[in-house]
Amino acid sequence: MSDTPDIRKGLVGVYADVSAVSKVMPETNSLTYRGYPVQDLCENASFDETAYLLWHGELPTAGQLTAFRTQEKANRALSPTLLRVLAEFPKSAHPMDALRTAVSFMGMEDPEAADISDAAQRRKAMRLLAKIPTAVAATNRISKGLAPIAPDQGLPFCENFFHMVFGKVPAPEVIKAFDVSMILYAEHTFNASTYTARLVTSSMSDMHSAITAAIGSLKGPLHGGANEAVMHMLKEIPSPDVAEAWLRERFDHKALVMGFGHRVYKTGDSRVPTMKKYAEVMARVVGDERWMKTSAVLAQVMLTEKNIHPNLDFPAGPAYYLMGFDIPMFTPIFVCSRITGWAAHVLEQGADNRLIRPLSHYTGVTERAVVPLASRG
């Protein structure tokens, strides 16, 4: 009889804890946040209402939303020190690396750095929700030799982000497409970055440490980094007519096709139809159908040849490109949204904590004695 314990590589199929934040239902390709279908939230609520929902368990009343928005607007500005630090980062730094370091720095500056009470962690989550977009926009502008644009407290969350990146606010349909992407990216149960945040929290560490680690996890191309990889891939394909041939060559090299496949959804990602609809809106607004046409060919061939469906990153990549964002900003934009889900999980983990510490099954050399240095040859 083998003495190998039951190891689930990648924790495939393992329930690691309970959670009341969201529910992924792969059998129906659906997703709810605190019981609300994500599509319903996209059509009938805003991203900041969704953030409130994730943190408080209920949608806000008008008064609660006004108070939430006031708090968010009041916390947007970065300190002069952090702005100077951002300006000193290596010009070659990827914006996700810059953001990881910026969030870590925010942790040192936070007025309640040492306080991990639920109330303090909630206030820190609000400060992160408000400041992360400012850091993302400033990093982007600094990388182009442009001066950062200060947040405008008179503008709502999404409008303010465009203002800080481009110095202007686009048409309402662009804002709506962006807001929808933010709702769709907000939360997704125990994905790698959220689990990272919970794991860090489980040692009774603080919000900024958990979020810094989560950003590191999200950056990888198998996770959030895929939205950038999708756009690089689409740009490699000269036109929709050659997309099928391009993909078949990729099959020959057994290469991953970015933006396809998912650990939990095997017959379609709940969020893709909504994001695709708004990516198509963006294609019409901009008058550039190339990316959606190429995407349609890739999705069709991946389905018929591999039976693999696109994930959220597949339509989100071209949608952000059509909104005018530089490709290295796509995963940082994901962070601007996912901070809401991460923080909800940090709060949930903190409220009923047990140190996360799994076992490893040893497969190295058998026990042996140290040979003194003089005798080693």
Ligand SMILES: CC(=O)SCCNC(=O)CCNC(=O)[C@H](O)C(C)(C)COP(=O)(O)OP(=O)(O)OC[C@H]1O[C@@H](n2cnc3c(N)ncnc32)[C@H](O)[C@@H]1OP(=O)(O)O
């Ligand atoms: C927001 C998000 O994080 S969504 C995920 C974003 N990531 C990507 O888009 C990266 C590309 N996708 C992938 O690498 C994978 O699908 C993952 C990492 C997302 C999921 O991985 P897993 O659950 O481990 O899938 P798994 O490896 O079991 O896939 C099953 C089979 O499909 C293949 N497959 C899965 N995804 C892809 C893909 N994108 N391209 C080509 N083949 C794929 C695997 O190679 C595997 O084939 P095999 O059985 O011949 O070995």
Ligand SMILES: O=C([O-])CC(=O)C(=O)O
């Ligand atoms: O759930 C996952 O593994 C990845 C994902 O789609 C997400 O984090 O949004």
